[in-house]
Amino acid sequence: MGFTSDQLHEIYHRLDEYFGPLNWWPAKSPFEVIVGAVLTQNTNWTNVQKSLDSLKRANLLSYDALLHMPEGQLAELIRSSGYYNLKSRRLKNLLEMVQAEYGGDLSLFFSEDPYSARETLLRVKGIGPETADSILLYAGGHPIFVVDTYTHRILSRHGLIPESCDYQFIQDLFMDNLDHDAALFNQYHALLVRTAKRFCKKREPLCDKCPLGPLL
DNA sequence: CACCAGGCAAGTA
DNA sequence: TACTTGCATGGT
Numbered sequence: 001m002g003f004t005s006d007q008l009h010e011i012y013h014r015l016d017e018y019f020g021p022l023n024w025w026p027a028k029s030p031f032e033v034i035v036g037a038v039l040t041q042n043t044n045w046t047n048v049q050k051s052l053d054s055l056k057r058a059n060l061l062s063y064d065a066l067l068h069m070p071e072g073q074l075a076e077l078i079r080s081s082g083y084y085n086l087k088s089r090r091l092k093n094l095l096e097m098v099q100a101e102y103g104g105d106l107s108l109f110f111s112e113d114p115y116s117a118r119e120t121l122l123r124v125k126g127i128g129p130e131t132a133d134s135i136l137l138y139a140g141g142h143p144i145f146v147v148d149t150y151t152h153r154i155l156s157r158h159g160l161i162p163e164s165c166d167y168q169f170i171q172d173l174f175m176d177n178l179d180h181d182a183a184l185f186n187q188y189h190a191l192l193v194r195t196a197k198r199f200c201k202k203r204e205p206l207c208d209k210c211p212l213g214p215l216l
Numbered sequence: 217c218a219c220c221a222g223g224c225a226a227g228t229a
Numbered sequence: 230t231a232c233t234t235g236c237a238t239g240g241t
Binding site for chain 3: 218219220221223224225226227228229
């Protein structure tokens with residue numbers, strides 16, 4: 001396919017000029033980013049924010065509090081995020097891994113080589129590629145590109161990739177053609193999400209107001 | 217009322 | 230390997 005690194009750079013520059021800096025997941029602790037990354041699986045962020053507020057209001061948004069909290073109590077506190085039983089278990093799986101393998105030291109975990117850390121995250125039940133990569137990029141500051149349904153939708157709707165390509169293919173597309181720069185990957189992913197929400201909604205045709213243009 | 221939202225794992229053939 | 234289904238709340 002005629003997909004060049006020039007096109008990936010062009011997309012970035014058009015969106016960056018249109019939206020400006022989006023400053024995603026700013027001023028939050030790595031721990032809070034991790035919790036949010038699990039809670040937001042297939043779920044609107046406003047629902048996740050309610051859960052984070054509940055935890056914070058109860059003074060329970062901390063590594064030790066969540067690690068030791070009964071699974072059922074955690075489920076109640078994150079109820080608004082949906083799939084709360086599942087996500088309670090998934091959060092605990094993640095914290096228990098950090099406890100067992102890094103003695104509960106998150107910064108030690110993030111000091112690992114990002115590709116090793118990614119394999120470790122993917123071994124945790126409930127942590128898939130998008131959640132793992134969000135944690136590595138937005139909590140760990142590692143230059144790992146995050147792919148999501150929006151990324152897939154924008155590229156496929158503009159005819160740049162086949163509908164059928166998988167997570168790894170799309171991630172490789174970005175990581176093989178862009179500098180491995182965490183700030184760039186952060187902003188690029190945020191731009192794609194913003195663009196999809198405004199101009200590339202599900203079950204709608206190609207939008208002629210998209211800053212990428214109908215043809216790119 | 218139907219549909220969507222920053223997924224993932226388990227089951228089926 | 231390639232589909233399908235369960236998980237669940239809250240906003241539009």
